[in-house]
Amino acid sequence: MSKMKKTYGDADDNYTRSLKIKSWVLFGWCIILTIVCLLPIYILIINATRSHNEIISMHGFGELFVPSSHLSENIKNLSTKTSEDFSILIGYKNSLIITGCSTILTVFFSAMTAYGIRVYDFKIKDAAYTAILLVMMVPVQVTSAGFVKFMINLHLTNSFIPLIIPAVAAPSVVFFMVSYLKSSFSNSIVEAARIDGCSEFRTFIQIALPLMKPAIGVQSIFAFIASWNNFYTPNMILIDPNKGGTTNLRTLPMMLGILQSSQKTADYGMIYTCIALGIIPVIIAYICLSKFIIAGVALGGVKE
Amino acid sequence: MASSAQSRIKSISYAKYGYIFILPFFIVYCFFQLWPLIYTFILAFKGNQSAGDSWVGFQNFNDLLFSHPYNKSDLLSSNAETKAAAKALMAIDVQHQNFVRCLKNTIVLWFGNFIPQIALSLSLAVWFTDSKLKIPGTGFFKVIMYMPNIITAASIAVLFLQLCADTNYSAATILGRSLGLLKDGEFFNMTKNVPDVVWPPRIIVMFIQTWMWFGNTMIMLMSGIMGINPSLFEAANIDGASSGQVFVKITIPLLSPILVYTVVTSMIGGLQMFDMPYLFTTSKEGQRINNIETIAVYIYDKFHSGAIEPSYGYSGAASVVLFIITAVLGAIIFRFNRDEDEARKKKQRKELIKQQKQKNKQFGGLSI
Incomplete structure (x- = not known):
């Protein structure tokens, strides 16, 4: 034994x-x-x-x-070094304007679209949802030639409008929000609000939006990161970023490209400092929000 | 018994609000995405540069997809007509070769980053979710490994251009020298812009792509594995299955929808690879490194006018080719992600209805 x-x-x-x-x-x-x-x-x-x-x-x-x-010397050099093409502060400002506006638009209108699809019954509802799922896959490069030509025809290049307004239509965010509403939003809340005489838009803004906070939080983090890191679209829309010398429309990633390719600013210490200043805020924000970000990425992998 | 107020509410149609709520999305979508897409398709059938307004049919596709052989001796011919014809053919053939080269680069770069990426992330995902293994600090590793993914790709490109520069003082050269891979005065040539240096620039782009994306893929796969019923793993353990057997017989088959999803989304992402090759190839001389120019960079260069007039035709045609490839890949995901149970139930329901109808016929159309 x-x-x-x-x-x-x-x-x-x-x-x-x-x-x-x-x-x-x-x-x-x-x-x-x-x-x-x-x-x-x-x-x-x-x-x-x-x-x-x-x-x-x-x-x-x-x-x-x-x-x-x-x-500190590098930072001082970098902030005092402003040429027609390069200025890190203007880069920050432009990036913040574009990213801030497009994040708000993306989140608000995606929530609204998802709410419309989830709460109301109307004829083209299923067709609309399928259309949104189908367009999720189209890569931006495929549409870009037509996009740029179209914007040139409308004289909208060299402005922030084509960088901000398209954020209203973000299919993947809508998709995420619809699944969120499906799992944790009941139509009886809407009916209760109706009985109390609440108008439809007020129901959405005062009742549905607060209930969607977790989904909105995660998606705004992702929308912010995606827009902040976007190099392709600004680079193709801002054809003449100096607008004939009056302003500088370049975003932060474009400034980095300038710093890399221009001969005059070949100060390596400054290049590294500039990259660091671009990266470190993102890293700090990431470390603070990593719990939500990783949960959000994981949700993407869960089969619907 | 519903109260009268309730029934009145039910009878009011709220459908119009549904349309109002989804309207902004679809207006903006049609204006900024759908119409540009259609317009790209239209541009693909129009001419290039100064001939941008005339219709040319399938000319652009023909130019890009097929080779146009010409006699080199004709270029030196004394007959002006033959010479001009050969020159025109040569110009078109250059377009074709550029396009094919970019397509090939894209595929090579994708394979080179995807294979190490999936190997790393799949193995890590399996180990991190294994209930028997206790790797300390899993949460910390997840956070760190995902981190490269959130950093601006443009910053990363510039950073690696600096770190891997072909100079005596760049980090890569110093590391290579101290590891004994390089002698004094030798470089890795990772940022060199000459046609005969093929692999070093490609390897560094593949490395960066893997570095950026393996954490993301790992988290997706982990959530997939955690979605598998744990009792299956327990049962396998009790039956004495080795971890290799569990991996091949349980994890892989049950993970396959997510694996396919990952593979295909990564392929679509790979087709769009832009920032890295673009910034790596925008050298001070404004010349592209031939061996890492991707299809996205090709499209961009064609429509983005520098000194020359833009070639919207070629750009559009290349976009259409890219679109077709993407659509095929998307169809694969759709096919795999279709809910098998749902499809089977639908089929059964149809069959039941059919049987019912047949029965009815047998009894002379009387329903019983």
Whole structure:
């Protein structure tokens, strides 16, 4: 009896021991991947603290990881350096205007469309929903040639309108909100509001929107990130971003492109600082909101 | 018994509000997306540059998709007509070769980033969701691994251009030297803009794409795996299945709809790959690195006028080709994601109705 117990105990120990070893090996592998994920960002931050001369005289391996003391100098250079094409503050301002407006439009109108589809019964309801699902897949590059020509015909290039207004129609956000309403919104609330004499729009704004807060929160994070990171559309719509020299319409990613390709600003310390200033707010926001972001991504993978 | 107020409410039609609520979406959609899409299709059948207003039928597709052989000796011919004809053919053939090259680059870049990406994210997703393994800090790893995905792609492109530059002092050169991969004065040539350096620029673009997207794919796959009924895994464990067997016999088959979804959305994303190749290829000389120019960059270059007049025809034709590829891929997702149970029930219902009808016929049309 005792022998048997011993054998079983050993087997159990072996079993858990091998699992433990496997867990720790995998843990090591994850640590390596984490380092790979963070290394470029770490080097970026370190290089942002160096001056141009320090960067071009780097040689040894160890130097890659030791910070220097020129960060404030780089930031000062960057903020005082304003040319016709490049100014980081204007880049921030333009990006914020476009991103802010389009996020609000995306979230509000998607909620409205989803509410319309979910709550009301009308003839083309199913057809409309299917149409929204179908257009989710069309890549933006496919429509861009016609889009640009059309905007040129309307004289809307070099303005923010074609960058902001299209945000009203965001099929994937509508899709997400419809599924959210399906799972956690009951039509009897709407009926109760009607009996109390609430108008339809007031019902939507004062009752439905607050109830949709979780979905709106997640989707506004995603809409904000997507718009903030967008390089393609502004780059193609803002054909003459200086508008003949009067203003500068470039967004932050476009400023980075300018900094990269212009010969005059070949100050590497400044380039790194500029990239860092573009990236770090996003990273901080991400770390604060990571719980919601990851939950939102995971929802995308759940089969409807 | 419904009260009179309730029945009155039921009798009022609210349908018009439904239309009002979805109207803004569809107006903006038609104006900014649907019409541009149709317009792109129209442009595909029109001429290029100064001939932009005339209809040319399938000329653009013919130019892009098929080769136009010409005699090189004709280019030097003394006959002006032969020479001009050969020159025109050569110009068209260049278009064809550019298009095919970009298409090939896109496919190569997609495979090169997708295979490591799916391998990494699938294995990580399986390990992170395995109830037997206890990897510490899973939540932390998830957060870190997803992080590259939220950073502006343009910043990442510029950052890697700096880190991998072919200079003595760039991070990649220093790392390569200290790992013994490079000798003094040698570079990886990852940002070099010459036709015979094929793989280094491609490898760095593939690396960046994998780096940016594996976390995203991993989280999607994890939520898919967690959606599988856990009792299946328990049953397999009790029956003594190895983790490899569980993976092949349970995880993969039950995950297949999400796997297909991931593969196809990543393919559609890969067809759109723009920021990275564009910024990598916008060198100071304004020349594209031939080996990483993708189809999206090709379309953009054709309609975005620099010094020359834009070629909307070629751009439109390339867009139509891209659209057809996307539509086929989308149809695959739709086919796989269709609810099998729902479809079967529908079929059964139809069959029942059919049987009922037949029965009725047997009894001379009398319903029993």
